[in-house]
Amino acid sequence: MSVESLKLDICYAARLLFRFGLSVGNAGHLSITVAENTMLVNRFGPSFATLTPADILIMDYNGKVLDHDPSVNPYVNETIHLHGVIHRYNPHIAAVAHTHPPATVTWTTFRKVPETFDQESCLLADDIAIVDDEFTGLASSEDRVRPFAEALGKKPVVLLPNHGAITTGPSIRHALFRMMLLEGTCQRNISVASAAQATGLKPHAIAPEHALTAKHELAKIPIVDNLWEDLLKRLQQTDPGLFARTSEMAFAGRN
Numbered sequence: 001m002s003v004e005s006l007k008l009d010i011c012y013a014a015r016l017l018f019r020f021g022l023s024v025g026n027a028g029h030l031s032i033t034v035a036e037n038t039m040l041v042n043r044f045g046p047s048f049a050t051l052t053p054a055d056i057l058i059m060d061y062n063g064k065v066l067d068h069d070p071s072v073n074p075y076v077n078e079t080i081h082l083h084g085v086i087h088r089y090n091p092h093i094a095a096v097a098h099t100h101p102p103a104t105v106t107w108t109t110f111r112k113v114p115e116t117f118d119q120e121s122c123l124l125a126d127d128i129a130i131v132d133d134e135f136t137g138l139a140s141s142e143d144r145v146r147p148f149a150e151a152l153g154k155k156p157v158v159l160l161p162n163h164g165a166i167t168t169g170p171s172i173r174h175a176l177f178r179m180m181l182l183e184g185t186c187q188r189n190i191s192v193a194s195a196a197q198a199t200g201l202k203p204h205a206i207a208p209e210h211a212l213t214a215k216h217e218l219a220k221i222p223i224v225d226n227l228w229e230d231l232l233k234r235l236q237q238t239d240p241g242l243f244a245r246t247s248e249m250a251f252a253g254r255n
Helices: 003-019 078-089 102-108 120-124 142-152 172-199 208-218 223-238 240-254
Strands: 029-035 038-042 056-059 065-067 095-099 128-130 157-160 164-169
Touching: 003 029, 003 038, 003 056, 003 095, 003 172, 003 223, 003 240, 029 078, 029 172, 038 078, 078 095, 078 142, 078 164, 095 172, 102 157, 102 164, 102 172, 120 172, 120 208, 128 142, 142 157, 142 164, 164 172, 172 223, 223 240
Parallel strands: 128 157
Antiparallel strands: 029 038, 029 095, 038 056, 056 065, 095 164, 157 164
């Protein structure tokens, strides 16, 4: 995919995260590695609700801006270290999503991997790690971020203490899909716990080995590509301006 197409994918993913209530204010970043020591990442300022391709910077892993649209302020705050360190420690990871989904943030306070209670959650079976540290401040320095990067070398999803989550994948589409699944999994764990307390009944989670079986069976279905296509159709109804920009870019590319 071209750099311009990847920028659009970041914008699509950001808008979808906002539409699904998985972002907070103007916090969070999405990144895609495009070359050695080089990544695409959204600048600080716009929320996920308004991100456009002009807001996507080309940066190195140390946080230096290499290229940007001249119409925007290429400011990035120190939390961009999070993505640079993750990509540097894990060159096999193509895309990284970091945001603060509400149920996931609630669940991170327990320092516990959520159980698997439904079929959809099976897709994350054995994929979730926890960084069991105390929250000591912003993820703005390598010593704070290193445990996250090391955990992502083992699992594609990491829960950050009292903070949020990081999901990764071979594309930003996969990272988005995992973030959506993670929020659903945490929501299910919270609702099951509430129902158990209210009824006095004992919930039964899906056994880990059966969750993995279901995960492998589901992997045979082209879920991500089909879901991405469906999500973009929905997004086109709510965010037509972003798609108008896409059409303009395509027209300019042909002329």
